[in-house]
Amino acid sequence: MFVAIIALGALAAAFGLILGYAAIRFKVEGDPLAEKINAILPQTQCGQCGYPGCRPYAEAIARGEADINQCPPGGEAGVVKLADLLGRDPKPLSAEHGQVKPKMVAVIDESICIGCTLCIQACPVDAILGAAKQMHTIIAKECTGCELCVAPCPVNCIEMVPLKPDIAHWTWTFPDEQPQPPALKGAQG
Amino acid sequence: MIRRLWKFNGGVHLPAHKEESASHPVRRAPLPKRLILPLHQHIGESAEAVVKAGDRVLKGQMIAHAKGFVSAPVHAPSSGVVVETGDLPVPHPSGLSAPCIVIETDGADQWTQLQTHGDYTRLDPSALRNIIREAGIVGLGGAGFPSFIKLNPGPGKAVNTLILNGVECEPYITCDDMLMRERAPDIIAGLRIIRHALRARECIVAIEDNKPGAYAAMCAAAAGTDIHVVQVPTIYPAGGEKQLIKVLTGMEVPGNGLPIHIGVVCHNVGTAAAVYRAVEYGEPLISRYMTITGGNIAQPRNLEVLIGTPVKDLLDECGWNPATLDRLLMGGPMMGFALPGDDVPVIKTTNCILAMTAADSQPQRPVMPCIRCGACADACPVNLLPQQLYWHAHAKDLDKVQEYNLFDCIECGCCSYVCPSNIPLVHYYRYAKTEIWAKEREKQKAEAARLRYEFRLQRIEREKTERAAKHTQKKEELTAAPVDPSGTKKAAIVAAMERAQAKREEVKSEE
Ligand code: SF4
Ligand code: SF4
Ligand code: SF4
Ligand code: SF4
Numbered sequence: 079m080f081v082a083i084i085a086l087g088a089l090a091a092a093f094g095l096i097l098g099y100a101a102i103r104f105k106v107e108g109d110p111l112a113e114k115i116n117a118i119l120p121q122t123q124c125g126q127c128g129y130p131g132c133r134p135y136a137e138a139i140a141r142g143e144a145d146i147n148q149c150p151p152g153g154e155a156g157v158v159k160l161a162d163l164l165g166r167d168p169k170p171l172s173a174e175h176g177q178v179k180p181k182m183v184a185v186i187d188e189s190i191c192i193g194c195t196l197c198i199q200a201c202p203v204d205a206i207l208g209a210a211k212q213m214h215t216i217i218a219k220e221c222t223g224c225e226l227c228v229a230p231c232p233v234n235c236i237e238m239v240p241l242k243p244d245i246a247h248w249t250w251t252f253p254d255e256q257p258q259p260p261a262l263k264g265a266q267g
Numbered sequence: 268m269i270r271r272l273w274k275f276n277g278g279v280h281l282p283a284h285k286e287e288s289a290s291h292p293v294r295r296a297p298l299p300k301r302l303i304l305p306l307h308q309h310i311g312e313s314a315e316a317v318v319k320a321g322d323r324v325l326k327g328q329m330i331a332h333a334k335g336f337v338s339a340p341v342h343a344p345s346s347g348v349v350v351e352t353g354d355l356p357v358p359h360p361s362g363l364s365a366p367c368i369v370i371e372t373d374g375a376d377q378w379t380q381l382q383t384h385g386d387y388t389r390l391d392p393s394a395l396r397n398i399i400r401e402a403g404i405v406g407l408g409g410a411g412f413p414s415f416i417k418l419n420p421g422p423g424k425a426v427n428t429l430i431l432n433g434v435e436c437e438p439y440i441t442c443d444d445m446l447m448r449e450r451a452p453d454i455i456a457g458l459r460i461i462r463h464a465l466r467a468r469e470c471i472v473a474i475e476d477n478k479p480g481a482y483a484a485m486c487a488a489a490a491g492t493d494i495h496v497v498q499v500p501t502i503y504p505a506g507g508e509k510q511l512i513k514v515l516t517g518m519e520v521p522g523n524g525l526p527i528h529i530g531v532v533c534h535n536v537g538t539a540a541a542v543y544r545a546v547e548y549g550e551p552l553i554s555r556y557m558t559i560t561g562g563n564i565a566q567p568r569n570l571e572v573l574i575g576t577p578v579k580d581l582l583d584e585c586g587w588n589p590a591t592l593d594r595l596l597m598g599g600p601m602m603g604f605a606l607p608g609d610d611v612p613v614i615k616t617t618n619c620i621l622a623m624t625a626a627d628s629q630p631q632r633p634v635m636p637c638i639r640c641g642a643c644a645d646a647c648p649v650n651l652l653p654q655q656l657y658w659h660a661h662a663k664d665l666d667k668v669q670e671y672n673l674f675d676c677i678e679c680g681c682c683s684y685v686c687p688s689n690i691p692l693v694h695y696y697r698y699a700k701t702e703i704w705a706k707e708r709e710k711q712k713a714e715a716a717r718l719r720y721e722f723r724l725q726r727i728e729r730e731k732t733e734r735a736a737k738h739t740q741k742k743e744e745l746t747a748a749p750v751d752p753s754g755t756k757k758a759a760i761v762a763a764m765e766r767a768q769a770k771r772e773e774v775k776s777e778e
Contacts, residue, residue: 116717119713120713121712121713121714121717122716123720132717132720133717133720202720202723203716203719203723204722204723220719222712243361243363244365245307245357245359245361245363247705248361248701249698249701249704249705250360250694250697250698250701250702251698252698253691253695257634257691258594258631258691259628259630259631259632260600260628260680260684261596261600261601261603261621261623261627261628262282262438262600262601262629263282263627263629264281264629
């Protein structure tokens with residue numbers, strides 16, 4: 079158990095270092111407009127927009143080849159931001175590219191997993207750990223919920239589950255029109 | 268000695284509702300059958316359980332250890348058996364569940380072996396801090412920041428003034444008042460320990476002038492020392508850290524800054540008493556004084572309660588009427604929050620359980636449009652512009668609302684209290700704050716995903732070129748004749764290569 083924790087910890091640290099390095103070393107000196115668009119896209123990398131990732135879609139928008147309403151994970155709010163940036167009118171999400179869904183995370187049933195590595199090859203953000211013929215695990219923190227690993231699995235052991243609400247991620251709701259009055263009697267008004 | 272006092276802007280005078288619960292001595296709440304101990308009772312990282320279901324634990328035994336620097340361990344408040352570890356409802360405005368350890372008490376209330384530390388004046392500050400950290404002590408006045416961190420001024424920072432906060436300005440709550448009346452010597456002893464750790468130049472105990480009993484007791488306990496016990500005018504929220512510092516020193520803590528930046532450290536009186544128990548007797552933080560009050564409670568009282576006691580046990584103890592219960596709050600009526608149910612436990616930071624009937628609280632009045640009267644700005648003790656904050660939070664303009672210093676808002680509720688239009692202003696600010704945090708988390712996650720995605724593309728690209736390179740290299744090796752070894756190579760390799768060559772030749776000739 080401890081070995082596993084340490085190993086995972088070391089891996090996480092190593093990945094962190096590599097990523098940090100990659101951020102500097104491989105800085106993509108692309109089209110600044112595409113860069114700005116990409117910063118708005120949710121980076122789910124799911125391909126629902128019809129491009130193989132957020133950056134390709136961003137570049138396509140910048141070239142004027144793609145519309146701004148093709149990214150379901152970004153939702154209406156994403157479309158509005160893109161419209162803002164490009165000085166266009168917002169429009170509803172295009173239905174053919176899919177629906178807005180609640181945030182999900184992939185879970186591998188490790189008792190069924192045969193260690194074929196097909197899911198690893200499909201994952202756009204390297205969120206799956208495992209080697210050939212060993213059971214695989216998803217690093218929930220890194221999973222974007224893109225669902226790309228689900229179809230390739232030959233034994234159907236990957237399931238998408240909604241993110242469990244927890245206190246750390248909880249937010250206050252927007253106040254109702256008629257909320258509870260103050261608890262302390264004597265308030266003005 | 269008469270000290271000069273200053274005033275902070277704003278604030279409101281509130282009905283006190285304190286006498287109900289403060290007119291009886293504190294007694295110990297009965298030992299509950301079940302103790303529910305959330306692993307996250309403080310600001311910072313959750314503690315990590317070190318016991319599992321089936322384990323027998325003794326009173327005072329550590330059952331979860333601190334994980335990370337800003338964290339605090341949790342101890343068993345009584346002896347018994349761990350019957351469950353898992354997610355259970357915890358006292359939090361979300362009403363969500365979180366990891367807890369459940370202990371079924373055995374009634375023996377048997378202590379574990381406690382480690383005492385002898386004369387604290389011989390301990391250096393870092394040893395003292397460690398004792399306080401291991402005792403699981405967090406700020407008992409409000410947010411529950413791990414106390415040992417506030418005992419470390421940091422390199423090069425001198426502490427001029429150490430303030431012990433016994434102001435307790437929120438209506439209904441009287442647990443600090445009762446603690447000062449009943450255990451003033453413990454508090455003063457704790458204050459001296461804290462002072463020793465901080466090497467503070469001067470010490471002030473601040474008490475609102477509506478608590479003459481507490482003031483007298485603290486004065487008596489501090490007699491003969493150079494500790495100043497000071498009465499401050501009763502106005503809400505004089506107990507707010509930055510407000511109290513202003514009142515006592517005339518200094519303003521900068522917007523994003525901490526009191527230590529101006530040489531001041533504040534601790535709550537309950538924290539000081541807990542520090543004393545930890546250093547003198549080796550006792551971890553497993554109980555505290557708590558006010559159980561409100562119109563729904565037959566005998567409003569202060570009780571000494573074991574951390575982890577279910578709220579319902581305390582309501583039963585003080586007599587309540589479920590039929591007329593309108594609201595159940597943890598904390599006071601201004602800054603407290605509604606509990607999702609009575610099955611949640613009390614935690615280290617719980618100072619009050621407020622059970623209200625409909626007649627106690629403000630009758631429902633329609634929310635009206637803001638009339639820009641400015642009453643909220645006059646009442647704000649932080650000198651914010653609550654009306655502007657409201658406009659921008661209402662418009663969900665999360666950038667603008669931050670420009671108006673949303674994060675300096677202490678959620679004291681003065682603005683909502685005075686608003687003639689009954690606008691739930693603080694709710695808007697809480698909404699905006701948590702929304703901004705959520706957006707920030709989302710952004711960080713997207714950025715991490717982008718980097719991982721790009722890194723993966725690079726990796727695939729690199730693997731492709733490497734594979735191609737290997738391929739061509741192999742091809743070349745197959746076609747090129749072996750070069751004569753230049754003498755530096757070992758004979759074995761040469762021989763091996765010759766053998767391989769011979770074999771290749773053989774294969775070729777066979778074809
Ligand atoms: S649809 Fe998926 S891949 Fe395309 S931009 Fe949105 S998140 Fe990125
Ligand atoms: S684990 Fe699956 S769902 Fe999660 S990011 Fe990778 S491919 Fe997408
Ligand atoms: S809740 Fe915030 S804005 Fe309102 S009065 Fe208090 S500090 Fe000021
Ligand atoms: S007190 Fe209420 S009505 Fe008056 S300015 Fe503030 S928010 Fe508007």
